[in-house]
Amino acid sequence: LRVGDARNLSWLGANSIDLICTHPPYANIIQYTDNKEGDLSFLDVEEFLNEMAAVAAENFRVLKPGRQCAVLIGDMRRKKHVIPLAFKLINVYLEAGFRLRELIIKRQHNCKTTGFWYESSIKNNFLLLAHEYLPVFEKPTENQAGRILKVQEEATGLAISQERLESTIKINKLETTTVWLFPGDKKEELTDKNIIKRYSSGDNFEIIKIDSSDNESQAIKLKAKKDLELVWVKSPVLSPSNGKRVNPQDYLERLQSLSYEIQPGVRLGGYLAIETRDLRKREQLIPMAKLIVDLLQDEAWWLKEIIVEIEADGQKKFVQGGNQDFLDIMHSYILVYERK
16 A cells, blocks of 8 residues: 555556556545645646546556556536536546546435435426446557547438327326436336426427438438427437447537527527437447537536436346457436526
């Protein structure tokens, strides 16, 4: 055991470590010391990320090529809106030269969802942060070093359409945390009900689907109604059951165009909710939720929630990737934005 500064691992040689596991402090949430010099837990978000860039650089230097670095990190909340600290930190490690191998969700089991916290969640319209992220990075080998992950690839086109809500399921209580577990056969209906009931009065909303199309990519032709409380964008094109290759770049561009198009039709204080899912391309993970958060930084939209959805009856699996094992992607996301 050695006490030191993770920004300076000069006592370790380059390419000498097999595995790194780290759990950095969350910027300016819980202080670890009495303001000891170098304590990153006293820094605000941007300062924290700047200092973590030095940590990531040292992690990259000392790790052996082909080996992994796992970082446990969570998000923050300010003014009833989430700050995607985990996604920001993933960017820091990617900029240091790492590749993203896995993005694991760690559920917090000690979050209260009854009594005071339930009433507060409903009254103030926020969800309790109930998950952390465990991105697993990998240092490229010499043969992999020149390969850049490209999210543009040949695939089927995209079709964008509207959907009518048809559901018989009734819910007495809304979900109050950022982790939603629903039975697989009721997941879509329960998700619809929670999103619509929490972010609209129940009738002033619109559902839009992004799905695959055998034709060439279609232009967006939807025109949102005026004064909408909610636009709920579902992405069946990313579902594993879709069975067709997806062009991630095309999907991101369509989503960005859609956000611009519906913007005038959503009232101030209204919401845009986006369902999405991470993808895997060969040995790397494409973090679609992070890419959307990076992309939608328009002045009109303010990120409010990052919700993680998991099928309660889902089975843990492994899929083979060449000579290595990769985790199956068992979760999806809902990104909720507020119209500014």
